[in-house]
Amino acid sequence: GYYGTFGGAYIPEMLYPNVEELRQNYLSIIADPSFQREFRELLTDYVGRPTPLFHARRLSETYNTTVYLKREDLCHTGAHKVNNTIGQILVAKRLGKKRIVAETGAGQHGVATATVCALMGLECIVYMGSIDMERQKPNVDRMRMLGASVVPATSGSQTLKDATNEAMRHWINNPVDTHYVIGSVVGPHPYPDMVARFQSVISEEVRKQLHEKTGQSNPNYVIACVGGGSNAAGAFYHYLDQPTVQLIAAEAAGQGIATGHSAATTALGKPGILHGSSTILMQTEDGQVVEPYSISAGLDYPGIGPMHAHLFASGRGTFYSITDQEALNAAFELSRLEGIIPALESSHALACIPKLKAGPDEVTVICLSGRGDKDLAAYTAHLPK
Numbered sequence: 053g054y055y056g057t058f059g060g061a062y063i064p065e066m067l068y069p070n071v072e073e074l075r076q077n078y079l080s081i082i083a084d085p086s087f088q089r090e091f092r093e094l095l096t097d098y099v100g101r102p103t104p105l106f107h108a109r110r111l112s113e114t115y116n117t118t119v120y121l122k123r124e125d126l127c128h129t130g131a132h133k134v135n136n137t138i139g140q141i142l143v144a145k146r147l148g149k150k151r152i153v154a155e156t157g158a159g160q161h162g163v164a165t166a167t168v169c170a171l172m173g174l175e176c177i178v179y180m181g182s183i184d185m186e187r188q189k190p191n192v193d194r195m196r197m198l199g200a201s202v203v204p205a206t207s208g209s210q211t212l213k214d215a216t217n218e219a220m221r222h223w224i225n226n227p228v229d230t231h232y233v234i235g236s237v238v239g240p241h242p243y244p245d246m247v248a249r250f251q252s253v254i255s256e257e258v259r260k261q262l263h264e265k266t267g268q269s270n271p272n273y274v275i276a277c278v279g280g281g282s283n284a285a286g287a288f289y290h291y292l293d294q295p296t297v298q299l300i301a302a303e304a305a306g307q308g309i310a311t312g313h314s315a316a317t318t319a320l321g322k323p324g325i326l327h328g329s330s331t332i333l334m335q336t337e338d339g340q341v342v343e344p345y346s347i348s349a350g351l352d353y354p355g356i357g358p359m360h361a362h363l364f365a366s367g368r369g370t371f372y373s374i375t376d377q378e379a380l381n382a383a384f385e386l387s388r389l390e391g392i393i394p395a396l397e398s399s400h401a402l403a404c405i406p407k408l409k410a411g412p413d414e415v416t417v418i419c420l421s422g423r424g425d426k427d428l429a430a431y432t433a434h435l436p437k
């Protein structure tokens with residue numbers, strides 16, 4: 053499970069049996085035709101796939117280029133996260149697991165986990181930083197409505213990395229009947245590969261839809277925001293081997309990369325180990341994880357998936373750092389140009405359009421990872437005069 057020098061499984065000995073069981077079985081389970089049938093049927097009839105590839109005409113005119121939006125915000129639960137939770141929980145069921153534990157920051161992954169657990173009749177425990185529980189309260193309410201128990205992570209900075217630590221601790225203490233559903237392309241192998249495979253339905257659809265609309269399967273650019281990197285992994289997956297397609301990743305600069313309040317991992321980070329994977333992360337001189345900041349809980353993560361660390365190190369990907377204000381401006385712009393309210397996370401991808409300066413005959417696909425309902429408090433607090 054390597055992406056260049058990144059990836060691997062640097063896990064505590066007590067986690068080894070669980071991760072090894074997953075590593076030994078995930079590929080054969082996913083390849084099983086009956087798994088694929090069940091997975092694809094749920095994506096179609098439950099998630100509502102394929103999601104539209106929408107030609108954003110007014111946005112395109114504004115920037116004198118062609119922009120398509122991949123509408124993952126229209127997935128059931130309001131974000132791409134459910135593509136992964138359906139896949140992982142189907143795998144967990146085949147491994148005989150009865151309980152699901154997860155971590156969440158923006159709460160979208162938590163909702164997507166609670167949703168599929170309700171659908172499949174599994175117990176669901178979601179760890180969430182108490183700070184994130186405040187700023188993404190609508191999603192906490194939804195998880196509880198769906199029958200999940202939401203456990204506040206009170207250690208450390210009480211945000212996502214602490215929720216991840218506490219979810220891993222739960223898994224270590226309940227190894228046999230529990231599966232830990234990681235919400236992004238992070239963590240020890242096989243998680244980054246497994247999550248990327250489930251999210252790859254995004255670019256599988258984009259290739260077909262773009263061909264139907266334009267005669268070309270390849271755009272000039274694909275843009276996606278990167279917290280851990282799962283919606284980006286999905287949007288990039290079937291273009292990784294197409295060198296003419298430029299892969300653009302939007303990270304959260306927060307208040308600015310020089311302010312000490314940022315989550316721009318590739319700009320501020322260095323290689324190290326985070327949550328069981330060799331990757332790039334924001335760390336102090338003695339290797340302690342630096343507290344990140346972003347207005348968006350989904351990008352407020354001190355690391356990045358090993359796949360993206362490799363895309364950065366190899367130059368295959370281009371990384372932009374987008375500030376809170378740039379993301380807010382992009383959210384207002386999309387809402388007023390196209391009548392679509394994007395999640396704060398997705399707004400970081402939208403904010404790359406003015407920086408990219410794509411040409412009039414060029415085509416850009418932007419992965420709109422989620423809808424903005426959960427962010428209305430932040431949006432209304434910053435409404436343009």
Ligand SMILES: Cc1ncc(COP(=O)(O)O)c(/C=N/[C@H](C(=O)O)[C@@H](O)C(C)C)c1O
Binds near residue numbers: 162284
């Ligand atoms: C609407 C939306 N868009 C993008 C992201 C960033 O996650 P990735 O796609 O895995 O980089 C997120 C991340 N949400 C996670 C969550 O809901 O728990 C996040 O906070 C963590 C799993 C990283 C999101 O909610």
